[in-house]
Structure formats: C-alpha cells, structure tokens
Amino acid sequence: xxxxxxxxxxxxxxxxxxxxxxxxxxxxxxxxxxxxxxxxxxxxxxxxxxxxxxxxxxxxxxxxxxxxxxxxxxxxxxxxxxxxxxxxxxxxxxxxxxxxxxxxxxxxxxxxxxxxxxxxxxxxxxxxxxxxxxxxxxxxxxxxxxxxxxxxxxxxxxxxxxxxxxxxxxxxxxxxxxxxxxxxxxxxxxxxxxxxxxxxxxxxxxxxxxxxxxxxxxxxxxxxxxxxxxxxxxxxxxxxxxxxxxxxxxxxx
Amino acid sequence: xxxxxxxxxxxxxxxxxxxxxxxxxxxxxxxxxxxxxxxxxxxxxxxxxxxxxxxxxxxxxxxxxxxxxxxxxxxxxxxxxxxxxxxxxxxxxxxxxxxxxxxxxxxxxxxxxxxxxxxxxxxxxxxxxxxxxxxxxxxxxxxxxxxxxxxxxxxxxxxxxxxxxxxxxxxxxxxxxxxxxxxxxxxxxxxxxxxxxxxxxxxxxxxxxxxxxxxxxxxxxxxxxxxxxxxxxxxxxxxxxxxxxxxxxxxxxxxxxxxxxxxxxxxxxxxxxxxxxxxxxxxxxxxxxxxxxxxxxxxxxxxxxxxxxxxxxxxxxxxxxxxxxxxxxxxxxxxxxxxxxxxxxxxxxxxxxxxxxxxxxxxxxxxxxxxxxxxxxxxxxxxxxxxxxxxxxxxxxxxxxxxxxxxxxxxxxxxxxxxxxxxxxxxxxxxxxxxxxxxxxxxxxxxxxxxxxxxxxxxxxxxxxxxxxxxxxxxxxxxxxxxxxxxxxxxxxxxxxxxxxxxxxxxxxxxxxxxxxxxxxxxxxxxxxxxxxxxxxxxxxxxxxxxxxxxxxxxxxxxxxxxxxxxxxxxxxxxxxxxxxxxxxxxxx
Numbered sequence: 001x002x003x004x005x006x007x008x009x010x011x012x013x014x015x016x017x018x019x020x021x022x023x024x025x026x027x028x029x030x031x032x033x034x035x036x037x038x039x040x041x042x043x044x045x046x047x048x049x050x051x052x053x054x055x056x057x058x059x060x061x062x063x064x065x066x067x068x069x070x071x072x073x074x075x076x077x078x079x080x081x082x083x084x085x086x087x088x089x090x091x092x093x094x095x096x097x098x099x100x101x102x103x104x105x106x107x108x109x110x111x112x113x114x115x116x117x118x119x120x121x122x123x124x125x126x127x128x129x130x131x132x133x134x135x136x137x138x139x140x141x142x143x144x145x146x147x148x149x150x151x152x153x154x155x156x157x158x159x160x161x162x163x164x165x166x167x168x169x170x171x172x173x174x175x176x177x178x179x180x181x182x183x184x185x186x187x188x189x190x191x192x193x194x195x196x197x198x199x200x201x202x203x204x205x206x207x208x209x210x211x212x213x214x215x216x217x218x219x220x221x222x223x224x225x226x227x228x229x230x231x232x233x234x235x236x237x238x239x240x241x242x243x244x245x246x247x248x249x250x251x252x253x
Numbered sequence: 254x255x256x257x258x259x260x261x262x263x264x265x266x267x268x269x270x271x272x273x274x275x276x277x278x279x280x281x282x283x284x285x286x287x288x289x290x291x292x293x294x295x296x297x298x299x300x301x302x303x304x305x306x307x308x309x310x311x312x313x314x315x316x317x318x319x320x321x322x323x324x325x326x327x328x329x330x331x332x333x334x335x336x337x338x339x340x341x342x343x344x345x346x347x348x349x350x351x352x353x354x355x356x357x358x359x360x361x362x363x364x365x366x367x368x369x370x371x372x373x374x375x376x377x378x379x380x381x382x383x384x385x386x387x388x389x390x391x392x393x394x395x396x397x398x399x400x401x402x403x404x405x406x407x408x409x410x411x412x413x414x415x416x417x418x419x420x421x422x423x424x425x426x427x428x429x430x431x432x433x434x435x436x437x438x439x440x441x442x443x444x445x446x447x448x449x450x451x452x453x454x455x456x457x458x459x460x461x462x463x464x465x466x467x468x469x470x471x472x473x474x475x476x477x478x479x480x481x482x483x484x485x486x487x488x489x490x491x492x493x494x495x496x497x498x499x500x501x502x503x504x505x506x507x508x509x510x511x512x513x514x515x516x517x518x519x520x521x522x523x524x525x526x527x528x529x530x531x532x533x534x535x536x537x538x539x540x541x542x543x544x545x546x547x548x549x550x551x552x553x554x555x556x557x558x559x560x561x562x563x564x565x566x567x568x569x570x571x572x573x574x575x576x577x578x579x580x581x582x583x584x585x586x587x588x589x590x591x592x593x594x595x596x597x598x599x600x601x602x603x604x605x606x607x608x609x610x611x612x613x614x615x616x617x618x619x620x621x622x623x624x625x626x627x628x629x630x631x632x633x634x635x636x637x638x639x640x641x642x643x644x645x646x647x648x649x650x651x652x653x654x655x656x657x658x659x660x661x662x663x664x665x666x667x668x669x670x671x672x673x674x675x676x677x678x679x680x681x682x683x684x685x686x687x688x689x690x691x692x693x694x695x696x697x698x699x700x701x702x703x704x705x706x707x708x709x710x711x712x713x714x715x716x717x718x719x720x721x722x723x724x725x726x727x728x729x730x731x732x733x734x735x736x737x738x739x740x741x742x743x744x745x746x747x748x749x750x751x752x753x754x755x756x757x758x759x760x761x762x763x764x765x766x767x768x769x770x771x772x773x774x775x776x777x778x779x780x781x782x783x784x785x786x787x788x789x790x791x792x793x794x795x796x797x798x799x800x801x802x803x804x805x806x807x808x809x810x811x812x813x814x815x816x817x818x819x820x821x822x823x824x825x826x827x828x829x830x831x832x833x834x835x836x837x838x839x840x841x842x
Contacts, residue, residue, distance in 0.1 A: 028501055051466040
C-alpha cells in the first residue's frame, strides 16, 4: 500500500505555514480520514472541525489543492499520492484548519424570519400546500451551511465586502423565505439595502462549489435580483411612481 | 496565563446541546419568560440531529386514515418490548402531531400528499405510514427550522463550541451552575443558572463502527451521573441494521431506513430475501433489533456480502423515484462508494446508532432525580424501552424538548433565589484542576490511543449479541482503561487554543462512564430483549418485563439495581391488546 503525502496549513491569526505529513492510505479514504489520522498519530493538537463525516452537516469545509470542498466528501484518489489542505481563506483563522465563521451567524440574525399571514397564523386547521409549490423552496432548504459559497464569493473573498453584501448563503436563505408559499413579508428593501444583492455579478462560482448542488445563482440570486428590480428599477413603474408620489418607497432600503 | 481564571455568565436556564431537543427546549423555556443560554460543542446547526434522515413519526393520519395515537402508542410499546415508560409513550403518541404541525407553522417545508397535506411514509414496525418527511433530510429541516426560531426568539443566546465539564450544585443539593471551556481559546466559563436542561445526545463514539459523530461521547449522561442523578436502561443500545460497510473509510455511515420504507429489499450472498425467515409478515420493515440481528446471523452463517454485510436493493424502483425520495443516499453512495443505487445494490451492515437508555426522567417534565436538572432527547431514557422505532427519535425531541423546556423555564423563574445560593469555590477549583491536569503530564498516554482502545473493547465485548463472560471481561478492561485515562496526557502538547488532544482527554471520562454503565447493566439483565441479546440467555424472561435497571453513583462506586415499574393503566393496556387483535397478528405468539 502506498502512503499519502499530505501538506496541512498550520498556524494561527498571526500566520502559519504548510507542514508535511505522511499518512497510510486505506481504500475509500477521504481527505478528512487522512487529516484525522495525522491528528491521532502525529499532531494531537491539530485543529479541524468535523461532525457527521457524511456530507450532511457542513462542518469540514477547507481548501483542498486550492479548491473549496468538504473534506469528508473528497476521496484522496482524486489527487494521486499528494495533496495540500488549507483553511477557508475568506474567514479569519482561529487555528490550523479552523476559521472564525461567526460572521455568518450574525448575518442570519439580520434576516427577518418566516412570517405567515395573520389568517394562516390564527387558523387551527393544518395548512394545505401542493408539492409543486414547495419544491422550489426545498432546493434552498437543502443548504447545510458549509459556507463554501461564502468562501469562494469574490465579493467577500477578494474585496472583503462583508459589510455590504450578505453573500450567496444568505441570498439562498432569503430566497427560501421569499418563495415560501405561506410567507407574507417583503424582503426586497433588505435585498437592495443591507443584503446588497446588487454586488453579485453572477460569476456562478458559488454554484460550482455547492456540495448540495443548489443552483445558487440561477435559482436564488437572479430571481431575487429580478424581484428587486421590479420595484426599484422598472422604468415604467418608476414613471408611475413619480406621478402618483409613491416613489418614496425606494428609500426604505 | 492564569490557568484557573474564569469568566462568569448568568442566566436562568442553561441548555446543554443544540440538537433538536436542546433547541426545542430553549424555545419553550424562553417562552416562559426565562433568560436562556444554549451551550453546544460544535457550531450551531451541526448537531447530530442533522443526520436523521427518514422522518418524524406522528399519528396525523394523512396517508392512512385509520391511524390514531393509540396505534402509535401500541407500536412504540411493542417495539420497546414492553419496558418503556408507558406514560412517556402515551404523551409522545398524543402530542407529536401537534409538534409537527407547529414546525410547519415555523417555516418547515414537508413533502406533501396530493391533497396538499403533510406526506407520511411507511417505516419499520410502524403499523401505518406515519413518518412526516422531507426527502431523506428530515433532520436538517427540523434543526434549521428550530435554529431560526430560537435565534429570533426573545432572550436566547447561543455559545458555540463550548464544552461543559462539570455541573455545580448548591449546598441544598439543587443545580446552581456549570463549568465549561471554550474550544477556540481554552478559556473557562462559570455559568450561574437556576436550571440545566441536558440535551447532549448519545454516546455512540464509544464504539468503533457507528453512525455517530465525534461529539456523541455521552457527556450528558456522565455529567448527570457525576451530579448524583440516576441513569436507566443503560444496557439498551441500538444497532441500526443498515450502515455502509465499504469502502472501509466510510464504514458505519448511516443508510436511512427510508430505503426500506420506499421498498428496498435485503438479500444475502445467495440472492435470498432472508427476512422471510426472520419476520415473514413485516419483512424488511420489521423492528430494528430484529433486522440488525438477522443481518448479523446471515453474515455469521457465511451468507454475507463480500465485505461482511447484506445487500440492500432498491433498483426495482424508477431512477427518478429514487433520486427524488432518497436524494442524499443516491449522492452518498455515488460519491463515497462509487455505487449508483439506481443500478446496483448497496452493501450494508449494522452500525451503532442510538442509546435508548440514559438519564432517568419524569415523564411530564423531563425532571431528573437532581433538583433543577432536566433532560430530553437521546440523553434521556424511558420512551423507547429496549428498542427504538425509526422516526420516534425526532418526535421524542420535539415532544419532550418542549416539556422539559417548559418545566425548566418555570422552575428557573420560581427558584431563582434559591438557586443563587452559594457555589462552593473549592469544588470549582477542584474541577478546573482536574480539567487542566493532562497538560501537566507530558509523558501521559495519548488520549486518541485510549479512545481507540475503548472503542475496541466495546466493539468486542458488547456487540450485537452478548454473553456473560464477554461482558465481564469487557468491564474489567474498561475499569483498567478508566484508571489509565485518569492519568492521561494531551498527546504531548501544551496549548489551550483549539487543542483536540486536550478535548479528547476530557471526552474519555464521559465515554468511560457510559461504557461501564452499559456493561454493568447488560450483565444484570439475564435475558434477551430488544436490542439486548445474550447468547447465554437467548430467551425473553417474562418475569423481567416489569424490570428496569437503574444506575447510580454510590460511595462504593457504580451500582446497578433492578426496579419494578408500575403496571400501565387499563386504557393503555387495552390499546395494546386491541392492536394485537387488529393490526399485527404475527406478534400473537
């Protein structure tokens, strides 16, 4: 059996470096197995996040050979006998492969939660919804919050614009609420304002890295852009708004 | 750095764990007006509940109009081989439909029937199609819904990646706080609170082949035991019949029972549908203990698959059907095993999945035997008896998470003054010294090595079919490992910043309490019942049907004693009798 040459980035907020390890290869091994082997046998304080090891929790995000992926879902055979693992670049490093993703949780708190109508809230009858009507939302609700889309998004990664743009994950979240058949809230002012949907210039990198294969750009972000455009940038509506004095609305955001 | 310095956080209710039970409990406690802090070992939303695939069991009769709470109750009791806490089973069957509908009102999106109601799928040992589901990612939907509800709820604060290592009691003996460390920097936190709700999940990590994540080290059970609470039914650990077996890197990962619910069949190496010989009426949808032992028996008889399992085949279903009903299974096998389940059978074998036993609780409130300490979900015991039905864990989380959260919130309000009584500083210092001790043993044993040895012992000595001598030998090895773990190191590192070696050194303590309680209780139960099968006592002993084993800490160490359970009231007994007559005649013998 051949061994795997594994380089793992080790360090903290002040900096770090790639450290070389050699791990035995087992059939069907994924990158996370190799990293955990190194932890148990060579570097007991190697920091790495993981939970389910079955691509369902989205904890073990990292950059493998420079590409953002889940370590538990990446067979080492894809890389031959050597590979390099680094932490996600878009977030501050805590230690080794562990990054500080708390910003995402703060963003989520800013998004107004699911809000059904008064009538739906007060009825004691179970709701009726058709499968067709909920399927669209189900795609977005597959998100496991691995934050790989946030990591790869150049608005966040290269331009550090977290203060102006919520990032793809939260476009998906807003889409899941906006397109829920029972949700009554209008989050378009939020999209135009704080959430900054306009910053996305649809390069679709987020869609490419999504382990759940959510079509983030096509199915979430573009429809949200269109919804926002409808009220803020439709030229016909703009004229009507000006004539009827309803143009003030656009200041809400 | 001063090793004993700690920050102090005050709250009313401290919830340990952010899985389904912890989140539902936190929401309930906050609704009583209490301030709530949730502490969890991982990031929010990563708890083991996300792994639940099949669905949540609730007698909503959307698919089978005949379904009622009585039938669900009878299924649960029969599945648990009659040692369940019947009051818990009753409350669970009655209240789970309301808890599911409530989730929908909080934004959860379930699969629908053609009439637009919540769809329900068939599952093992449930008489009727009963599991509300979202494809095969029901747990994710549940946790995301509860997570969003909780973070937007008034007064709930979440402290992520924090591990509690000690529960603190006042002089009067009620819960007054907890000590914890933060993973990221190793800082210590003293939580002062009036009530603690344990929702820490199971202890599957004490086995090698498990569907559980690193977190599932049985912390809650160990903390409660340490604080003087009673444990119950600790011998009852569920092997899920279908875990992945190949390739070896993915061994143990769960293959949802939904595969069988949607029509998947089990075959041995000869192509025989062997469940016909073990349970001809319910076949693949028999209860989990029966299916797991059947696969085990086939493998032992030399009829196993190439890697020591059975074949699970759903290729007779249309590819589109499989991809829509079991999307994550399709993806999981394609990615990890290079198997296209629409064309090839899966190879599966039993994997450790769930602890039916745990902290002893009161049915109505989730109160443990320690004042101010509550428990809900997998860490608690009683509902599932000797074997859990699929789908009953998610409903368990919702029903008893809410009940325990309500009770903890109300108790915290009423007893705040009493709870603010003294915490003994000497006890705090002692606990901290013990947590820090591994740093002072540079030559101490490697905790990962010890963890692996615990897993080997439990896998060898408390397997799917046990026997007295094996359990006894296992107990001796576990006690030896406990002695070695008490003086282990961190693997030779000294930094407190995100140091998993140090974290593991603490986790060992929890695993060892769970392992010891399991082995001692299993030795006491001299019969085979549900998940507890003994080759030296292969039959079920009717005399033991009214017995539960209670584990307690005494001056002489861990003690197990048998306790008689009061008989169920007539209306519940009637529900069970009625179900025999009408629904599952095969269980008449």
